[in-house]
Amino acid sequence: MIDCREIQKSYGTVSVLKGLSLSIAEGELVAITGQSGAGKSTLLHILGGLDSPDSGSVQIAGKSLSSMNEKQRAAFRNQDLGFVFQFHQLLPEFTALENACIPALIGGASWKEAKLKASHWLDYLGLSERMNHKPQALSGGEQQRVSIARALVNKPSVIFADEPSGNLDSENAQKVHESFQKLRKDFNQTFVVVTHNQEWARVCDREIRLLDGRVVTS
Ligand SMILES: Nc1ncnc2c1ncn2[C@@H]1O[C@H](COP(=O)(O)OP(=O)(O)OP(=O)(O)O)[C@@H](O)[C@H]1O
Ligand SMILES: [Mg+2]
Known part of the structure; x- marks a missing residue:
């Protein structure tokens, strides 16, 4: 599902990713771990087409991100990729359903159509009673x-999540993790999840640990 080869990325003189390669199969639930500053978010943004590498290639679902122009990449992100961040980034003036x-x-x-699809997923995630509330009225x-x-x-073909449970207490973190596992089981959904939670990383199919701009091979 994901294949990236020899990704390099620097910010100024700081070399963050130093020729990183990895492959992720369809239906895999993968944790990306590593110390703060190891380049986890940088990698996730590159895999998700939110940022471009200085060199190297990224293929997702058989499509090459670098061969797309900005407009094509935005359409691909919208149709084929899903993103979950540490802070939910919901729009405060809209209800859960509208968001x-x-x-x-x-x-x-x-x-x-949109409401039909969105309400299906909110229902699946146990939020059928909360759909018409605005974010501030939700936990x-x-x-x-x-x-x-x-x-x-x-x-989407792949969901990318950057510390999705980083801002939650352990009970709610557990619910987020369980929902990912259930989606993988029910729909063979592919997930790439950056996490500092070692316990959760061990539950995933595979842990990819970053160190010094490369994948640690164990
Ligand atoms: N836009 C940017 N401009 C300059 N430096 C950046 C930029 N984004 C990230 N960096 C640097 O690149 C390095 C890797 O950052 P990144 O955010 O990928 O780390 P991370 O592994 O996600 O860390 P954390 O666990 O703290 O979220 C850090 O040294 C960071 O300061
Ligand atoms: Mg980060």
Whole structure:
């Protein structure tokens, strides 16, 4: 599903990724770990087409990100990739349902279609009673599950998550992790999850640890 080769990325004189290669199969639930500053977020942004490498190639679902122009890449991100961040980044003036609709609307769906899809995923994630609440009326764990529904609404090939449970208490972190495992089991959903949570990393199919700009081979 994901194949990246010899990725290099520097910020000024700081070399963050030094020729990093990895492959991730369809339906794999992979944890990316490593110390703060190891380049985990940088890697996730490059794999997700949110940032470009200085050199190297990224292929997702058989498509090469570097051969796309900015507009094509944005459309690919919208249709094929889902993103969950540490802070949910929900729009405060919209309800949970409306927030989860946004990628579908961007992709050209009508409000009616978008609401049908978004409510399905909110329901799946146990939020059927909370759909018409705005983010401020939801708990941190509920907010994060709305952002997972938003990531799922266009049925992406891959979901990228950057410390999705980093801001949650252990009970809500557990719910987020369980929802990823359930999605993988029910739909063979591929996940790439940056985490500092070692316990969770061990539960994933595979842990990819970054050190000094490369993957640690164990
Ligand atoms: N836009 C940027 N400009 C300059 N330096 C950057 C930029 N983004 C990241 N860096 C640097 O690149 C290195 C890797 O950053 P990155 O955010 O990928 O680390 P991380 O592994 O995600 O860390 P954390 O666990 O703290 O989130 C750090 O030294 C950081 O300061
Ligand atoms: Mg980070």
